[in-house]
């Protein structure tokens with residue numbers, strides 16, 4: 001019989017509700033998006049996902065979400081079939097009513113974690129948070145990692161320690177994402193920024209997972225945030 005994770009979605013949402021930082025980062029980054037929306041809330045830029053358990057909870061509690069149709073981006077149809085093929089079968093591609101209608105308590109885990117993901121070392125340790133490098137040029141948070149609150153970091157790790165234990169397929173998915181990140185950063189001859197579970201910030205060698213402690217203020221800034 002297939003393994004079925006035992007996830008209590010309202011409990012996960014309640015425990016992972018703190019904002020990333022004091023600033024309203026969406027108000028900052030939206031100035032640089034021609035649509036005027038925060039980049040991570042613009043369906044033309046980022047398509048959210050939800051665990052099937054999240055969708056079962058959300059569809060009975062809010063009208064905020066629907067399963068992705070593919071026609072939600074007015075300027076450019078979304079290639080739903082291609083995205084579906086790249087999405088694990090325990091997830092749904094989703095679309096919301098947009099930032100003007102956001103209901104914070106019904107944000108998916110993918111909204112809450114953005115731009116971060118758990119970083120898992122080559123020898124299988126979830127040591128902290130790293131970010132989605134595809135968004136370096138647009139996401140203000142990535143250029144301001146010093147602003148990420150300790151509370152957000154703690155909540156993120158508390159949730160993902162549980163989620164990745166309960167849901168081994170999610171663990172595998174983040175393991176391979178971390179592996180992709182190592183390959184990408186090796187090619188770029190860069191080190192990976194990690195907000196570590198010990199509270200410090202490190203640059204990690206993608207070849208060896210060796211950590212060098214740094215001041216978060218010294219990390220690079222990108223795009224318009226330089």
Ligand code: SF4
Pocket residue numbers: 025026027029030038039040041114115138139140141142
């Ligand atoms: S997380 Fe990044 S992309 Fe999303 S609203 Fe904040 S700055 Fe913008």
Ligand code: SF4
Pocket residue numbers: 040041042048096097098099100101102103106107108111
């Ligand atoms: S639910 Fe809110 S946070 Fe999530 S994508 Fe929609 S507007 Fe953004």
